[in-house]
Amino acid sequence: MVDTSVCLSGLTLDNPVIPCSGTFGFGYEFADLYDINILGSISVKGTTREPRYGNDTPRIAECTGGMLNAVGLQNPGVDRVVSEELPKLAAVYHKPVIANISGFSLDEYVECCEKISAAPNVGIIELNISCPNVHNGGMAFGTSADSAQAVTAAVRKVTDKPLYVKLSPNVTDITEIAKACEAAGADGLSLINTLLGMRIDVKRRKPVLANTTGGFSGPAIFPVAVRMVWQVYNAVKVPIIGMGGIRTARDVIEMMLAGASAVQVGSENLVNPFACKEIIEALPIEMEKLNIAKLSDITGGAHHG
Amino acid sequence: MKKGLYTVTENRALTKSVFLMRLAGDTSAVTAPGQFVNIALDGLYLRRPISVCDVSEKEITLIYKVVGDGTEQMSRLPEGAALDLLTGLGNGFDASLSGSKPVLIGGGVGVPPLFWLAKKLLQEDKQVTVILGFNTKDEIFFQEEFKALGADVIVTTVDGSVGIKGFVTDALKTLHPSYTYSCGPLPMLKAVYNTSDADGQFSFEERMGCGFGACMGCTCKTKQGHKRICKDGPVLKKEEIVW
Numbered sequence: 001m002v003d004t005s006v007c008l009s010g011l012t013l014d015n016p017v018i019p020c021s022g023t024f025g026f027g028y029e030f031a032d033l034y035d036i037n038i039l040g041s042i043s044v045k046g047t048t049r050e051p052r053y054g055n056d057t058p059r060i061a062e063c064t065g066g067m068l069n070a071v072g073l074q075n076p077g078v079d080r081v082v083s084e085e086l087p088k089l090a091a092v093y094h095k096p097v098i099a100n101i102s103g104f105s106l107d108e109y110v111e112c113c114e115k116i117s118a119a120p121n122v123g124i125i126e127l128n129i130s131c132p133n134v135h136n137g138g139m140a141f142g143t144s145a146d147s148a149q150a151v152t153a154a155v156r157k158v159t160d161k162p163l164y165v166k167l168s169p170n171v172t173d174i175t176e177i178a179k180a181c182e183a184a185g186a187d188g189l190s191l192i193n194t195l196l197g198m199r200i201d202v203k204r205r206k207p208v209l210a211n212t213t214g215g216f217s218g219p220a221i222f223p224v225a226v227r228m229v230w231q232v233y234n235a236v237k238v239p240i241i242g243m244g245g246i247r248t249a250r251d252v253i254e255m256m257l258a259g260a261s262a263v264q265v266g267s268e269n270l271v272n273p274f275a276c277k278e279i280i281e282a283l284p285i286e287m288e289k290l291n292i293a294k295l296s297d298i299t300g301g302a303h304h305g
Numbered sequence: 306m307k308k309g310l311y312t313v314t315e316n317r318a319l320t321k322s323v324f325l326m327r328l329a330g331d332t333s334a335v336t337a338p339g340q341f342v343n344i345a346l347d348g349l350y351l352r353r354p355i356s357v358c359d360v361s362e363k364e365i366t367l368i369y370k371v372v373g374d375g376t377e378q379m380s381r382l383p384e385g386a387a388l389d390l391l392t393g394l395g396n397g398f399d400a401s402l403s404g405s406k407p408v409l410i411g412g413g414v415g416v417p418p419l420f421w422l423a424k425k426l427l428q429e430d431k432q433v434t435v436i437l438g439f440n441t442k443d444e445i446f447f448q449e450e451f452k453a454l455g456a457d458v459i460v461t462t463v464d465g466s467v468g469i470k471g472f473v474t475d476a477l478k479t480l481h482p483s484y485t486y487s488c489g490p491l492p493m494l495k496a497v498y499n500t501s502d503a504d505g506q507f508s509f510e511e512r513m514g515c516g517f518g519a520c521m522g523c524t525c526k527t528k529q530g531h532k533r534i535c536k537d538g539p540v541l542k543k544e545e546i547v548w
Contacts, residue, residue, distance in 0.1 A: 022520065022521075023519060024519055025518060025519050025521075029517075029519070033306065045521075053524070053531055054521065054524060057511050057512065057524070057525070058511070058512040059512070059521075059522045059523070060351070060512045060514040060520070062350055062351045063350070066350055067351055069522060071522060071524075074521045074531065219350075269519060270520050271351060272308075273306070273391070273515070273517060273519070
């Protein structure tokens with residue numbers, strides 16, 4: 001029997017597979033498809049202080065090996081997430097979840113974090129400073145070391161729960177931002193968010209997305225994500241949740257060898273709603289093939305020797 | 306929702322760009338006319354949502370128009386080819402609200418989901434009128450199939466080459482429906498909404514990511530809050546629509 005369990009800041013997960021925020025709703029709707037309690041954890045839909053409709057449609061575009069989205073943080077606002085969505089999830093999913101929060105000002109991040117930290121089924125706060133689809137917020141906080149440090153420090157003061165900062169790949173040097181977050185008290189890092197991209201409808205001669213640009217995700221970005229996890233692993237001591245284009249158990253193992261302690265699966269949930277289940281079922285088989293007895297042992301394994 | 310493999314049992318052109326495909330497999334998740342399936346295709350990352358035209362115990366019938374790489378690939382699939390489908394997506398039409406004399410209004414490839422609905426309503430002994438709107442004669446399909454079901458069929462063409470010259474609303478304004486069911490391009494839906502006083506249901510289209518409510522890619526505003534076209538729709542009731 002192989003051991004698939006991993007540890008994130010004192011929280012033991014049965015396996016490292018976590019559906020990514022924004023690709024799994026608030027989780028409970030997937031409970032109709034399979035027993036979601038097999039999931040290591042769930043990173044729930046990005047939450048802001050106020051309810052948000054998001055961007056105009058079209059919000060989705062396709063490309064070779066992936067897709068672009070410009071949803072723009074649609075969510076019912078933190079009060080309803082805490083009073084309705086998280087309890088609904090707690091009724092069908094009995095493990096701690098990851099609460100993903102966003103904002104447009106320091107105050108908003110702080111208030112959102114304070115409120116959501118009080119929810120009993122929240123095990124980790126994931127501070128999203130990397131959403132490319134909103135203006136004057138989201139990614140604006142994650143593209144300079146100073147602002148990343150400031151928002152991490154501000155949120156750190158109002159929560160006792162493990163704080164993971166979700167980093168943007170749309171920067172010159174991701175390790176600078178990673179180090180700034182670690183210095184400001186982050187317990188861990190999540191990376192990568194989507195890459196800023198764009199498609200043009202050649203018949204209409206106009207951008208496909210109403211928002212013009214969107215976040216590029218899917219298997220095509222996997223090598224970028226592996227490279228950035230590798231770099232950040234070398235730069236910080238805190239654990240990393242690796243994500244970006246993961247679609248198989250082999251991808252999970254590769255991401256962990258690059259330096260991830262756990263992983264998130266994003267876009268693949270949208271084309272295969274059973275993706276996480278299939279990956280979790282395939283993991284022990286792949287581990288045996290690759291002579292891995294204890295999965296947590298391989299984190300950063302490609303860096304040694 | 307169910308995920309499964311389906312075998313193409315028929316795939317033929319109805320017009321120059323519109324095709325009919327029959328797929329054999331598990332149809333148990335398909336429960337209402339107006340629902341759709343989401344089809345995985347080789348080399349394309351996102352699935353392609355196509356409305357269900359008809360269903361039996363063993364087969365799903367789809368009618369689709371070739372508009373891009375995905376539907377082009379579908380049009381070339383031979384009998385016996387296997388396709389990975391998500392089935393039973395969307396809410397579908399609520400046939401129970403039809404009243405005794407419903408009018409079904411379809412424009413172009415908005416016509417197919419009305420076929421199973423018409424069949425269902427006729428089985429319930431409703432007096433069903435179907436208005437089929439096309440641009441021109443060459444684009445017409447399924448006129449005879451609707452007649453064979455026993456529906457009163459009115460065809461409109463923009464160029465007047467067949468039936469009433471004009472739009473579906475030119476036919477609709479002469480009728481007194483108990484209820485309307487519409488599927489077609491957005492301008493047509495809006496025109497129907499503004500033409501008929503009767504209550505009704507409208508099937509909407511939007512670019513989707515997942516097709517089953519996870520990604521919030523196809524959200525629209527309604528009088529009852531934000532709704533996902535793929536999961537809370539594609540059919541919306543007249544009273545909730547915000548244009």
